[in-house]
Amino acid sequence: MKLKQYLYSQLAITFFPIFLGLYFITSIVFLVKIASLTSIITINFFELFTLYTYVIPQIVFYTMPISFFIALVLTLSKLASEYELTVITSFGLNPIKILKIFFPITLLLSITLLVVSVGLIPKTKFLTKQFLDLKKKEANFNIKASQFGQKFGDWLIYISEEQDRAYSGVKLFKTENEKDQFILSQSAVLNNDKGELSFKLKEGKAFFINDEELNQVNFESMHINDSIADSKLENFSTVYDYWKLQIKRGTNIDDLTFFILTSIFPLISLFLVITFGYFNPRYEKNRAVAYSLISVVFYYILVKSISDKIFLHALYIIPIIWVFSTYILYSKTIKKEY
Template sequence: MGRVNSYLFTNFISTFASLFSTLFLIMSLAFFIQIARITSYIEITFFELFKLYLFMLPRVLLFTMPIAFFVSLAMILFRLSKENESVVIFTLGYSPNFIARFFMLVSSIVSIFLLITAIVLIPTAAELNGNFIDYKKTIAKLNLKTTQFGQKFSNWMIYIQSQKNDINGATYEGVTLYSPQINDQRLIIAENAKIINNKSNLELRLNNGKIYDIKDDVWHQADFKYMKISTIANNKISKTRSFLEYWSDIDTNKQKARDFTTYILIALFPVATTLFALSFGIVTYRYEKGFVYFGTFGVLFAYFAMIMMLSSKLFIAILSIFLLFLISSMLFYKKTILKRY
């Protein structure tokens, strides 16, 4: 790497690191909110929370790195132009094509990394994430809370007045269960109950209570000393598939086809828009102020809007959107940069 390339790359990396870390933090918070929803039906430790985050890390990288790369490249070139550094580079005999070739090489390396992330790492992480959640469900202990409505145990609505904890686990006091069937309703009131995880078979063991069966406005009451209600958790943990097996049904699975198209186009975004970044960033600041902010926002909006509209078209969308922006960036670069410098 020559001195000029080293200088450009050093300036670019400093700006990229700052912007990428900010976007990475914001995106990570958004994914942490998704992870927090999982804790509403399974119990996980702090280490397991971090493990779930690692499973989502490839998607975080895919959605933050291309945007950070494009915006950072445009902004660093604009800053160098504002400080007349780009003029000095051109005065030394380096053409804009010299800068373009270097950053096209860098963007190609970034896109290759992102393609591997999209095609290989994201499917693998998704499989591991799904299997981990299924496994946690099989060993879960229901985390029921007292004096709260809307909680469920299998098909039963459950309400608990109080809870006592000892070395044998939690004992629920004043338990009420209701099965809201249309024509045959059932109400159970028990003095106390325990939840036992018996080889993935969750059991609610009730003591000293009454059962009320309600059908056609006729009530039947029965007393019981001991009752057990069981529900079998999903213990069918699937085998982790390879990324080829994961993407094998994109021709029939519409959601997976949209995901594949979206991921590939986002991965190709740095290559498709590098020349746009150069066109917006390289200006003669003494005579023109440029439109770097409007330009970068416009390209981002147009690219991702087209992904949203055409993602169901799969390979047609990938080729058409990528080639459209790549060729447009070449023509725009030739018109705005090569004709002047």
């Protein structure tokens, strides 16, 4: 039990600096991307923070598997370089028993990453698109007072005064099906009902003019909806329904396979951990970091190159190939020595 706690403490000491460093760098990249949106829409600090919270699952997903795998390798290599692994092995704990100690926490991590990638990331991406769609709509409603040539959807619009989305002296005009439509309203307000924007006109007149007749309609209240084309943003009900629909359509399947295979990467790479972590400091150099980075890059290339061609079949083909290959590597190196 004390040995288990000691190994976990050594893992924590190694893991958190790596993870926090990668998290900070990745956060900067995402914040720059979010800040670039200010050229299209106007957002305040709270909205900027909201968008950042939406990308936290993506940051965790991209940094956690790499950080944990490298931390595991570095933990064992550090113990090996300080001859602690030699002492541990002398007490009868071979590499497989060390691997069993790290297995539960690695399994828990992979399950957590599956929840984050398959569950949270699609939801937060939907919320981000919904937020940006709303802000773009609001930007299109940014009508200035006493300016000609402004458009509100298909309508040409002119307003006399504007204050905090409340307008007065509103005039709207458009031509549709060879019929001119002209609306006069004393006042109007912009309504936002759960992201659906509409223009509510009060106390006005509407004129419909063609070559043969002119019709006038007096109104106390009029709503103009769908003046701006709605985006093709679909509703997000549940994660299961979302992925079921994507698989049925044959879309985003490569994302699903990438999410799952990346989430289980630390779990199926445990043989690599002991292969790279174990070495004799008297006769061998510590190349744990280099080997770890090479294996991470190779795995990601393997996932992207194969999953794009065989799609869902990659979910069992790649793990089988990876576990079998890493076990062969372990058998021909560390298993012989320990």
